Amino acid sequence: MSSNNAVAFRWGIIGCGKIAQKFADDLMNVPGAVLHAVASRDLAKAQAFARPYDCPHAFGSYQEMVSSGLVDVIYIATPHAQHHENTLLCLEAGIPVLCEKAFAINASMVKEMIQKSQEKQVFLMEAIWTRFHPAIQQIESLIAADTIGKIVHIVADFGFLADYKPEERLFNPALTGGSLMDIGIYPLFISKLLLGKPTEVKAVGVLAPTGVDMNLSVAMAFGSGATASLFSTFAAQTDTTCTIYGTKGKIYIHSRFHETLGFTLQLTGEEPQSIATERLGWGYGYEALDVQRCLAENRVENDKLPLQFSLELMELMDEIRRQIGLTYPQEA
Numbered sequence: 001m002s003s004n005n006a007v008a009f010r011w012g013i014i015g016c017g018k019i020a021q022k023f024a025d026d027l028m029n030v031p032g033a034v035l036h037a038v039a040s041r042d043l044a045k046a047q048a049f050a051r052p053y054d055c056p057h058a059f060g061s062y063q064e065m066v067s068s069g070l071v072d073v074i075y076i077a078t079p080h081a082q083h084h085e086n087t088l089l090c091l092e093a094g095i096p097v098l099c100e101k102a103f104a105i106n107a108s109m110v111k112e113m114i115q116k117s118q119e120k121q122v123f124l125m126e127a128i129w130t131r132f133h134p135a136i137q138q139i140e141s142l143i144a145a146d147t148i149g150k151i152v153h154i155v156a157d158f159g160f161l162a163d164y165k166p167e168e169r170l171f172n173p174a175l176t177g178g179s180l181m182d183i184g185i186y187p188l189f190i191s192k193l194l195l196g197k198p199t200e201v202k203a204v205g206v207l208a209p210t211g212v213d214m215n216l217s218v219a220m221a222f223g224s225g226a227t228a229s230l231f232s233t234f235a236a237q238t239d240t241t242c243t244i245y246g247t248k249g250k251i252y253i254h255s256r257f258h259e260t261l262g263f264t265l266q267l268t269g270e271e272p273q274s275i276a277t278e279r280l281g282w283g284y285g286y287e288a289l290d291v292q293r294c295l296a297e298n299r300v301e302n303d304k305l306p307l308q309f310s311l312e313l314m315e316l317m318d319e320i321r322r323q324i325g326l327t328y329p330q331e332a
């Protein structure tokens with residue numbers, strides 16, 4: 001991982017949960033990044049989180065860290081339902097934001113976040129880390145070079161067997177649970193990245209007793225003539241792969257495709273070629289480095305993952321939820 005950034009960016013983290021820890025691990029190896037402060041709703045938790053990273057500042061409230069003047073950019077790692085409020089808090093204070101997926105609960109919240117970023121002229125980006133992985137960049141280049149011809153169909157899945165705990169993030173509607181928002185977003189992301197906005201969407205879902213989606217299957221059609229079949233579930237361990245079928249061959253992204261270490265390129269009538277790709281650490285450093293690039297270039301959004309992309313992704317998730325009959329308590 002290399003960088004031309006001369007200055008160090010002082011990162012802050014909001015929400016000291018599981019993903020925040022992985023992000024912090026990777027931030028240690030990002031050139032030009034320092035983990036300077038963390039904030040939890042519980043001071044002792046923030047202090048315990050900060051210690052192994054030699055992070056000098058720990059706060060017992062998100063607001064305190066935001067108003068401390070100690071950070072240049074904040075990574076938001078709270079549940080989906082909190083993203084809108086946490087993002088507005090940071091942007092209002094003029095602090096750039098990298099906010100975990102799913103960006104918010106629905107498109108109208110995402111629009112408000114984008115409006116605030118534009119009004120304040122402060123950087124905002126959804127943390128779709130896969131976008132910045134070397135494998136995805138190589139696959140994009142191969143497709144742009146017409147290596148597999150015109151894309152005809154994409155198949156992608158993401159599933160794991162989750163313990164059914166109604167109060168916890170995955171199944172709790174108040175925390176915007178459900179397979180779509182948590183993991184189904186990755187198959188949607190890859191299809192959107194490679195095929196754009198669908199012209200037709202058909203979704204079916206099976207809901208858990210809490211009312212959030214347990215199993216979800218989505219079929220889509222695109223203006224280019226391509227189609228996609230996407231699947232997410234909390235009820236079974238699935239392959240979590242992605243295959244892109246083109247008129248001249250196919251690309252099979254190895255499991256788990258959203259954090260892959262490689263892919264197989266098979267041109268029609270030829271032997272498959274297995275291609276290994278880099279993924280340093282957990283794979284979160286690439287997005288952090290690209291945020292720093294954007295900040296160094298005084299950008300308000302990331303040119304590789306524009307806010308319009310995140311808005312359209314959320315509009316697609318709104319439509320899928322409408323079709324499977326899933327609304328969240330905050331939308332009542």
Ligand SMILES: NC(=O)c1ccc[n+]([C@@H]2O[C@H](COP(=O)([O-])OP(=O)(O)OC[C@H]3O[C@@H](n4cnc5c(N)ncnc54)[C@H](OP(=O)(O)O)[C@@H]3O)[C@@H](O)[C@H]2O)c1
Pocket residue numbers: 014015016017018019020039040041042045077078079080082100101102127129169175181182
């Ligand atoms: N990019 C990825 O690979 C990836 C992987 C997993 C998850 N995620 C995303 O990251 C976000 C967090 O997921 P996670 O697995 O890290 O969740 P988690 O372990 O439950 O952590 C979330 C943290 O948010 C804070 N929080 C604020 N309000 C909360 C509330 N009402 N209920 C519970 N926690 C609250 C808590 O931190 P404090 O107690 O310190 O305030 C909590 O530790 C989600 O948006 C998820 O989709 C991304």
